[in-house]
Amino acid sequence: MGLTDIGFTDPMFDGQFLRALDTIPYGGADIGEAFMTARRIPVGDRDAWLTEWRATADRIYAQAEASVAAGHRVSAYEGYLRAVTYYRTSGIFLYKPPLDPAFVKSYQQQKSSFQKAIELSEWAIENVTIPYEDKKLEAYFAKPHGSGPYPVLTMVGGYDGTKEEGFFAGGVAALRRGYAVLLIDGPGQGGALIEQGLVFRPDWEAVVTPQLDWLLARPDVDADRIVLMGRSWGGYLAPRAATAEHRIAALVADAPQFTPGQNAKYLMPEQYREQLYTGDANELNAVLENEMAKSEGFAFTMDRGMLTHGFDTPLEYLRETKHYTLKGLAAQISCPTLLCTGENDVRGNDAQPLFDELTAPKEYFRFSNADGAGEHDEAGAGALFSQKVFDWLDDTINRP
Known part of the structure; x- marks a missing residue:
C-alpha cells in the first residue's frame, strides 16, 4: 500500500x-x-x-x-x-x-x-518576464552559488501547480546541485490563469520556445545544458514541447501521459463513452453534471478542467482534450528522456506507450510503495525523487 x-x-x-x-x-x-x-x-x-x-x-x-x-x-x-x-x-x-x-x-x-x-x-532570485505571443509571462529565475554559466532546469507544472510551488517541487533540489532554475506559470496555470485569463493549449512548444530564446540570450546560461522537467500534467506538456523544441539537453517527465485526450472518454459513464464526440450536448452535459453531483472527486476534476481550459460546460472540456496527444509525435523527441511514475498513480498506465514510442535515449524509473514513493508525483518521497532524477541528469548532461 x-x-x-x-x-x-x-x-x-x-x-x-x-x-x-x-x-x-x-x-x-x-x-x-x-x-x-x-x-x-x-x-x-x-x-x-x-x-x-x-x-x-x-x-x-x-x-x-x-x-x-x-x-x-x-x-x-x-x-x-x-x-x-x-x-x-x-x-x-x-x-x-x-x-x-x-x-x-x-x-x-x-x-x-x-x-x-x-x-x-x-539564492539569487530575480522576478523576470518571458515574452509569449503578444503578452508576457511572469517567472522567477534563480541562480545557485558559484560562477556561471550554469546548467538550467526549466520547470513545467501541472493542472493546479504554480511557479511558487515549483520552487519546492524541483527548484531547491536543482539549486543545491548547481543548476539555475526557471520557474514559470504557462497558460492555464497560477498567475497566467488567474491574473491574465490565459488557458491551456496542447502545443506546449509555443510556451517553451520563448523560454529557451530568453535563456539563451543570457551569458550566465550554459546553452548546451538546458533541462526541461514536467511534473503531473507537465508530464504531458513537457514531452509535447520537446517534440518540436530540440535545444533541450534532457527531458524529465514525471507522471508522463501519452494520450490524455483519448483517455478522457473514460471519465464518461461506460454507456456514454462512444457518444463523447457525437452525442447530444444537452443530454451528455446533464449526465456529466449528475455524476459531478454524486462525486466530489469527479466534480473537482471537471471543475478544474473547465476553469483551466476556459470552458463553461464539462462536455466542452472533455471534447477539447482530444487535441492533447503525443501519438505520432513522441518519436520527434531527440534528447535523452527520463520517465517517472509512482506505483499507485493511475496516470502510469499511459507511460509505457510513451516510452515504447520514444526513439531518443530513454530510461523509465518506477517508484515503489515500499520506498514510500508510490503516490502521484512520488509525493512523500521528494528527497528520493530528487536523488534519482538529478543523479540521472548529472550523468546525462555532463557526459563527454
Missing part, C-alpha cells in the same frame, strides 16, 4: 495533505504545523479546509513579518516559505469557473509570501 490515510480518511483531502508535506525537505512546510492544521478540519468540510489552512498561513506569515522587522532574516525567510504552501493549499478545492474571490485571494497571498521570501533568500 502507498501513503494513504495520513491525515484524512477522505482520499482527496489526504492527497492534498501529503502534497503539502512533500515540501518539507525544501522548506515549504513543517510537520507539526501541517498536522495540527489537519486535525482542525472535519472530513469532507471544504469550508473548514479553506479557513484552517488560511489561518495557519496567516499566523506563520505574521510571525515572519515580526522576524524581519526585528532583523531576523533567516527566520523570516523560512516563515514566508511555509506560508506559501499553506496559502496555496487553502485554495486548492476552489478550482472552478467562474473565478472565486477566495481562490484569487489564496493565490495572491501565496505570491506575496514568495515575493517576501525571495528578498531574503540565500
Whole structure:
C-alpha cells in the first residue's frame, strides 16, 4: 500500500495533505504545523479546509513579518516559505469557473509570501518576464552559488501547480546541485490563469520556445545544458514541447501521459463513452453534471478542467482534450528522456506507450510503495525523487 490515510480518511483531502508535506525537505512546510492544521478540519468540510489552512498561513506569515522587522532574516525567510504552501493549499478545492474571490485571494497571498521570501533568500532570485505571443509571462529565475554559466532546469507544472510551488517541487533540489532554475506559470496555470485569463493549449512548444530564446540570450546560461522537467500534467506538456523544441539537453517527465485526450472518454459513464464526440450536448452535459453531483472527486476534476481550459460546460472540456496527444509525435523527441511514475498513480498506465514510442535515449524509473514513493508525483518521497532524477541528469548532461 502507498501513503494513504495520513491525515484524512477522505482520499482527496489526504492527497492534498501529503502534497503539502512533500515540501518539507525544501522548506515549504513543517510537520507539526501541517498536522495540527489537519486535525482542525472535519472530513469532507471544504469550508473548514479553506479557513484552517488560511489561518495557519496567516499566523506563520505574521510571525515572519515580526522576524524581519526585528532583523531576523533567516527566520523570516523560512516563515514566508511555509506560508506559501499553506496559502496555496487553502485554495486548492476552489478550482472552478467562474473565478472565486477566495481562490484569487489564496493565490495572491501565496505570491506575496514568495515575493517576501525571495528578498531574503540565500539564492539569487530575480522576478523576470518571458515574452509569449503578444503578452508576457511572469517567472522567477534563480541562480545557485558559484560562477556561471550554469546548467538550467526549466520547470513545467501541472493542472493546479504554480511557479511558487515549483520552487519546492524541483527548484531547491536543482539549486543545491548547481543548476539555475526557471520557474514559470504557462497558460492555464497560477498567475497566467488567474491574473491574465490565459488557458491551456496542447502545443506546449509555443510556451517553451520563448523560454529557451530568453535563456539563451543570457551569458550566465550554459546553452548546451538546458533541462526541461514536467511534473503531473507537465508530464504531458513537457514531452509535447520537446517534440518540436530540440535545444533541450534532457527531458524529465514525471507522471508522463501519452494520450490524455483519448483517455478522457473514460471519465464518461461506460454507456456514454462512444457518444463523447457525437452525442447530444444537452443530454451528455446533464449526465456529466449528475455524476459531478454524486462525486466530489469527479466534480473537482471537471471543475478544474473547465476553469483551466476556459470552458463553461464539462462536455466542452472533455471534447477539447482530444487535441492533447503525443501519438505520432513522441518519436520527434531527440534528447535523452527520463520517465517517472509512482506505483499507485493511475496516470502510469499511459507511460509505457510513451516510452515504447520514444526513439531518443530513454530510461523509465518506477517508484515503489515500499520506498514510500508510490503516490502521484512520488509525493512523500521528494528527497528520493530528487536523488534519482538529478543523479540521472548529472550523468546525462555532463557526459563527454
